[in-house]
Amino acid sequence: MDRQVLFAINGELVFQPLLFSENSEPRKEIRIPLQFGARGGSFNLTGLKLYRDIYYTRGKGLHGIDEPYQLDENSYFMLGDNSPVSLDSRSWAEGKVDQKYLLGKPFLVHLPSRQGEVKIGDHIGHIRIPDFTRIRYIH
Template sequence: VFRLAALSHLAPVTDRYGYNSLVASPEFVVSDLMLDTTIQWQQPPARIHVRIPVGNQIFGLTLDTTSHSATLLSLDQQSVLQQGSYAAGDGQSVHLIASGFDQQIAVSINGQMPFPELPVEHAQPPDEPVEASAAPVGDHRPDPARAAGISLLIERQKRWALGISGASANVTRLNMYRDVFYTPGRRRNAVKSDYVIPENCYFVQGDNSPVSSDSRNWEKPVVPHAFLVGKPFLVHLPSKPAILQFAGREWRIRIPDWERIRYIH
């Protein structure tokens, strides 16, 4: 069962970018995540619950849809950490964002924060980075024994969870965002030391950051403001894969992803 799960849908969130599938570099598990979801109902549920792991600690967020209150708890210590209220919105839905980025808990409900960000004191980073190369990439099939080991590891990890009690509801949107950062030993352009950025200068990072040549590996990492000659107005990448068929032949190509193309105001 574990082997089949590891070879199918069960896998950790990693730092691999889909458009870098041909780049020969290892994958590492990313634990800094953010939940962005919208929940709708006809009869409001009594509670909405979110489990938020940060480092080696687990926190719980509970929304009371009747009193429009939010409570943040330490599930390890069984103690209340923060409480606040939020706007009711349309009364039939809630837009919830919960983040564990940068070793702190941040929550937004219907566009407002019910309480300030909470730094997680004494939160330890995850254990040594776990290579996730057992996940299928392209036509590669991982070693079954290694895949089973990865799956067992995933089973033991502290996961995010979303739950509803007291009524039925529909999750109309559910996105998980990752905060990918680069440290020595991870990517070829990993950050190896701190940078001091002078006034009127910029630290530049390429959009395809795992393989970009940018401030992280330039001899002079900063770019003076005087060197900027224009302002970008359009985002057109990443593209998406497609198949072109003609005369009984097929070609794999990249085409614009119109849902991602946008103007910069």
């Protein structure tokens, strides 16, 4: 599940997961994403593993990779916007994409969208509708 923080020592959860609700406010740039500290003492931190998204590792979703992936100069590892189901570099036979195949520049993000229904006769179909309140432009 996304939008949660888990903290474990030797594989045992220290406290219940911290769950975060979805926020439509633009995120501020993070310069220092993770900090540790101690008051009145010291500690030794070894074997730290920080996962950005559980769906990028094998066994946590439909797609994932087991080992570090080596990229050539001027090649890119592409990741989809919907990690659990995206067909991207994690699932392609040749995962890397050469820079010469990248054309243009993205200018907006329109996901996540809302689910809608279309009724034709007795049939109800499900469609995705852009949520215009959440569209973000890339400068």
